[in-house]
Amino acid sequence: MAEMCKPKRIIWIDGSREQQKKLEEEAVGTGEMVCLNQEKWPGCFYHRTAVNDVARTEHLTYICTRHKGDAGPNNNWMATEEAYSIAAGYFNGSMRGRTMYVVPFSMGPIGSPFSKIGVELTDSIYVVLNMLIVTRAGSAVLEQLGPDGEFTRCLHSKADLDENKRLILHFPEDNTIWSVNSGYGGNVLLGKKCLSLRIASYLGRQEGWMAEHMLIMGIENPEGRISYIAAAFPSACGKTNLAMLVPPEPFRQRGYKVWTVGDDIAWLKIGSDGRLWALNPENGLFGVAPGTNCHSNPNGMASIRKDTIFTNVLLTANGDVWWEQGEDDPPAAGTAWDGRPWKPGLTDESGNHLPGAHPNSRFTAPMANCPIASPEWENPAGVPLTAIVFGGRCSTRVPLVFQSFDWKHGVYVGATMSSELTAAQFGKLGKVRHDPMAMLPFCGYNMADYFTHWLEMGERLANPPKIFHVNWFRRDHEDRFLWPGYGENLRVLEWILRRAEGETGAVKTPLGYIPERDGLNLEGLSVDDATIARLFAIDTAVWLKEVEDHRQFFKQFERRFPAALFAECDALEKRLRPINMARDMKG
Ligand code: OXD
Ligand code: MN
Numbered sequence: 001m002a003e004m005c006k007p008k009r010i011i012w013i014d015g016s017r018e019q020q021k022k023l024e025e026e027a028v029g030t031g032e033m034v035c036l037n038q039e040k041w042p043g044c045f046y047h048r049t050a051v052n053d054v055a056r057t058e059h060l061t062y063i064c065t066r067h068k069g070d071a072g073p074n075n076n077w078m079a080t081e082e083a084y085s086i087a088a089g090y091f092n093g094s095m096r097g098r099t100m101y102v103v104p105f106s107m108g109p110i111g112s113p114f115s116k117i118g119v120e121l122t123d124s125i126y127v128v129l130n131m132l133i134v135t136r137a138g139s140a141v142l143e144q145l146g147p148d149g150e151f152t153r154c155l156h157s158k159a160d161l162d163e164n165k166r167l168i169l170h171f172p173e174d175n176t177i178w179s180v181n182s183g184y185g186g187n188v189l190l191g192k193k194c195l196s197l198r199i200a201s202y203l204g205r206q207e208g209w210m211a212e213h214m215l216i217m218g219i220e221n222p223e224g225r226i227s228y229i230a231a232a233f234p235s236a237c238g239k240t241n242l243a244m245l246v247p248p249e250p251f252r253q254r255g256y257k258v259w260t261v262g263d264d265i266a267w268l269k270i271g272s273d274g275r276l277w278a279l280n281p282e283n284g285l286f287g288v289a290p291g292t293n294c295h296s297n298p299n300g301m302a303s304i305r306k307d308t309i310f311t312n313v314l315l316t317a318n319g320d321v322w323w324e325q326g327e328d329d330p331p332a333a334g335t336a337w338d339g340r341p342w343k344p345g346l347t348d349e350s351g352n353h354l355p356g357a358h359p360n361s362r363f364t365a366p367m368a369n370c371p372i373a374s375p376e377w378e379n380p381a382g383v384p385l386t387a388i389v390f391g392g393r394c395s396t397r398v399p400l401v402f403q404s405f406d407w408k409h410g411v412y413v414g415a416t417m418s419s420e421l422t423a424a425q426f427g428k429l430g431k432v433r434h435d436p437m438a439m440l441p442f443c444g445y446n447m448a449d450y451f452t453h454w455l456e457m458g459e460r461l462a463n464p465p466k467i468f469h470v471n472w473f474r475r476d477h478e479d480r481f482l483w484p485g486y487g488e489n490l491r492v493l494e495w496i497l498r499r500a501e502g503e504t505g506a507v508k509t510p511l512g513y514i515p516e517r518d519g520l521n522l523e524g525l526s527v528d529d530a531t532i533a534r535l536f537a538i539d540t541a542v543w544l545k546e547v548e549d550h551r552q553f554f555k556q557f558e559r560r561f562p563a564a565l566f567a568e569c570d571a572l573e574k575r576l577r578p579i580n581m582a583r584d585m586k587g
Helices: 017-030 080-091 125-134 139-145 191-207 239-243 249-254 298-303 407-415 447-460 486-500 529-536 540-555 563-586
Strands: 009-012 045-047 061-065 076-079 099-107 116-122 152-157 167-171 176-180 210-212 214-220 226-232 257-262 266-270 276-279 284-288 309-311 362-366 383-391 401-403 418-420 432-434 466-470
Touching (some): 017 125, 061 080, 076 080, 080 167, 080 176, 099 191, 116 125, 116 139, 152 191, 176 191, 191 210, 214 266, 266 447, 284 298, 383 407, 383 486, 401 486, 407 447, 407 563, 540 563
Parallel strands (some): 009 099, 061 167, 116 152, 383 466
Antiparallel strands (some): 099 116, 167 176, 266 276, 284 362, 309 362, 401 466
């Protein structure tokens, strides 16, 4: 690799605080990072990416396999040899005059049977400093690897950040990742999305486990019993906030507590007890800054108070940072995410508000900073799951919560998830897209095979978690959210746990089981009956159209697609029809 990239020198990352400090100083010296006001932000730094490089670029992200069918219609595909050859052209000499850093890292606690090792070669100090937070990196990993251990080969170069030559390439058959011409976290911190989701999902299928885009949280009830939930939501739908939720006052007083295990990725394995066990492979948080404040996520705010890297937020002259819907009023002036001078009220030529922080600006913080990090978060065996929750961002149609009838139906519910696009993806904000299990951008192989793998995992689980679907984002006719969200979401999670543990009844609807009247604990919350009715309303005509849309979505996977999920479409249609007919007859 060094021969191809031609760096001036090579530095091995040992994981020591001394080396990290030296790199921070160097990055500040070259202007790549800014040292923030150390009184307010101890150990914190600021970085700005290129303006054309602020979110994951799914259209430039490829799964490279020998056969196109193995990547599936859910992925961009390039033939392995062609991909290596095009990218080699971009890597050729790309590190001339630069340092190549060698970052050995472990996803999962070093030595855990769950864990996977990678080595990332990069010419970016920013990448190194982020990898030191979001992974366990350094010499201890090399020792664990030994002379002939298996690891994921990761190569990254900023090259010249040319978006026309930007490629994020995954070679699952070679356990290799190549990323070139980007400096944005999701494209370049190769342990995260690239290894822990795309490559790991492929390895998981071969090895009989699953890599999922899920948070993991523990909920402790007043008797002191902690039950664990894993929840999949598309990017920027509040996974970090949910994972760190603060119980509403009446729940807190009764002794409910939340424990964060992970906020973005879960590796799921079947335990010898027949349960599904979940491990967070990451060591840190890479969260969206705008919208993070002491109301939406006080534990998140506490997590970023020290030793954090801020990317693309607003920077002030006195070394402070700020973002929209953050904690404080905007500063009188500052430098915006795109490097331009900024002041409150600034608009473009068409009168549109110009934000100071990019909507996808981020913080990178050690998980250990989180005040409610679960004592189990580094348990090498993971935590046992009671429930799996799927969720999307849907203004209409989808009820606040429903439970699937069984594992197979739950897989159908996950496979038919859709969500409105957010700033974390490149694309039109608000456009609805199918995002099965929130894995559309992250599944490293044909999703038809992925669904089959989910179904097979269910067959192997003697004691599977129950599967639910939630939607915090339903709106009324005036476009206002019907559900208050944030900490109040615990009311829904508490029902989910009671339901999963067989402690409460439910009402059967065509979509699944919903809470009985008074089933949700709404103590101390002013949500009237009409709002609750609207939160759970199921419009049969809309859902009948939706089933047809599910079928069309499934059809693109052709012959590889599991028949069991088409059968779920038919079953849902059948459950919807009698109501529809009765209503038509009444009307
Ligand atoms: C993320 C994402 O960064 O999903 O977690 O985009
Ligand atoms: Mn994510």
